[in-house]
Amino acid sequence: MATVAVVAVIAVLLGWYVFPKTTDLMTRQVMETISAEADGLREQFDAGGMRRLQASIAARIRPGGTSLYYLKGPRGKKRAGNLNRMPPELLSPARAGTFIYARRSASGSRAPGQSRSTEESRHTEERLAAGVIIAVPGGSQLVVARDIDDQRQLAELVKWTIYGGFAALVVVGLGGGLLVSRQTLRRIDEVTRASQRIMAGDLAGRIPLSGSDDELDRLSHSLNAMLERIEQLMSGLREVSDNIAHDLKTPLNRLRNRAEAALRDAGNVSAYRTALEATIDEADGLMKTFNALLSIARLEAGALDDDMVPIDLGAVLHDVGELYEPLAEEAGFALNVAVAEHIWITANRQLIGQMVANLIDNAVKYSAESLPSAGSAAPLRPRDIKLSLRQLGSSAQIIVADHGPGIEAADRQRALQRFVRLEASRSRPGSGLGLSLVTAVVRLHGGSICLEDNHPGLRVVILFPDICDRLVSPDMAGGPVRGPVGAMTGEREAGYAKTAVSGDKGAVALHCPTGPANDPACAETAIHARRTS
């Protein structure tokens, strides 16, 4: 509305400025014509005197013409011309100007300044003329004038057209603007009301879309996406609280009971000592569960962009594999690490390491438990746990496969769901949240995880998208690049982060994509995740 008002003001100012200027211009033009004519008549007078002048004037008079003349003799008598008297308006010191005269529409006599009689009013009209008074040598005065009424009418027409046009514009603009803004305001009001409703507690509510896909719709769309995320986080939070309530209260209870029992059963120092040690162990177990729950909640909540750097997945697999190898061997299993090539992704090394550790730990734990007892008729299962890494398209595929009891197909989806643990594993020592943490780490890095049947056993297949392209690689024949990633320098090109990384075997220049993750396909149960950043 303000815009329209400004436009209107400008239009009026323009009109105020333009119109007089135009009329001035027209007037000047006419004056020049008149001056030229006056000069011409002067020449006639110079050539042939008064008679010649009178003749010229008579010759120039035409009925209905635009030229007007009046020649006054030295004694005040009319000598020539079609005006009946000297226009009084021209008697100003300037001896020039405009005046009004009346003429009959079809013919004849002109009476400037005279009020029209009623009979003549039908035929006479008042018109505007512009003229000059010229002094003729010998005491005479000559009025040379021109009818400019047509121009005046034209000017008036233009003026009113402009004003009218602008007025129409203003009205339409204001009207239209009001209409549009009211509509927009109504929609914004809707959005406001919807969000107030949601804030009041209806977390599942969403802002309605009008379907026109304009800016407001797009805004509503983004807001809805935000609300979706908030709902997700809130439900996650609720689940954490529920889990904390359940999974920590039971061990806490156990702890308390044990302590109480120790106090009750009056014993010797060593009995107290044992009880206290058991209490500490229980407390430690509690702490582990609590920390795991917190980690998962934190991971679900968001990205750790600062600590995501290019890491060598092969090195991580080798390191963690080597960490668990003795343990696996003690339990009677061989841990095989098969790294096809060195693949780099942008990730958090600690989290990836923890993820692999959890998977291997699970594999060893469950495989050991499923060992057939001596003398049973069950077929011998293979006693190896395989850890492999290879490139699949533009993704890195990590597989941890064991020959343990596996997970029933029906339970696989549930096993990966946030904060869900299969009943069997909940009562086991340890936090039992290993797989949940693995899933959380995979999600955080925009990857996907599948649980498959290893015939027999469990096969965990993890895909991480967007592996870094290696630009220049040193000769890796001597072995994997080991150790923590060293100092890095980074530059960002569009969609890629270029970094130079130094490992044990020299510098490797990498080109790591930073765009949104693509969801790769996955076999059976799959959790497809988007990087939350």
Add this chain to the structure above:
Amino acid sequence: MFIAYGRCRSLHVRAVDWRRPRLLAGTAPLPAPQLICDLLLYDYDLLYDHEWKRTGMRVLIIEDDFETAQFLHKALRESGHVAEVAGDGESGLALARDSSFDVLIVDRMLPLLDGLSVVKTLRDEGDHTPVLILSALGQVDDRVKGLRSGGDDYLTKPYAYTELLARVEALSRRSVPEEQETRLSVADLTLDRLSHKVSRGGKAITLQPREYRLLEYLMKHAGQVVTRTMLLEKVWDYHFDPQTNVIDVHISRLRGKIDKSFDTPLLHTVRGAGYVIRDAAD
């Protein structure tokens, strides 16, 4: 919060916070100046034995929870060290500036000035005293943030005291300038850092690269208790809590190589804490 300045016999006591203990609701406030007087006097007695030789470390604890601070103070005293306590960031910073300590234990969440800012300020001023950061925040990025602010080690609450003690002692050893020793030895076990050769009693021992690194770390901190998490961090560079006893198996393998066929065992298990490599005579 009540900050006490004052004199205690001949010692000038600096700012200490005497906030009511959080967990002991209903108890009367402790007689503050008197208590700290006793503590400090006792500490200074312990610090110097009869020959005026320094026996233990001087530790500054910046912790706002009185219970924890007192517990740490007592525990460190019993381990042969001396601790001073500051209850908030500003007085902790002032104390750290004025006196020289062997190790600082800084809680992350502090009133007036938070722990990380204290460490950052000290580092900016050129103070290189080793700092152990204590925090309830234990996620990966919290740890990274803490170490980036200038901390040398990071321990999440709740922690086992043995873990804390082991780490504090490991840190203080670092502040003693040691020339980069190329040969480490404990009793008749020697390790050459240049050639990576290990031998005991003249007999060469072949170790896997990881076993070598494990032994090297233990011998660098010979006589000090090294916890499982410390080993995981320093030898494998991973900062998570292994659910199982992965480290133990590595240690027993190492023990098999360096101790089994010899008379005196050097690699000992400290129950509830970790491992230590030392001559039995120590």
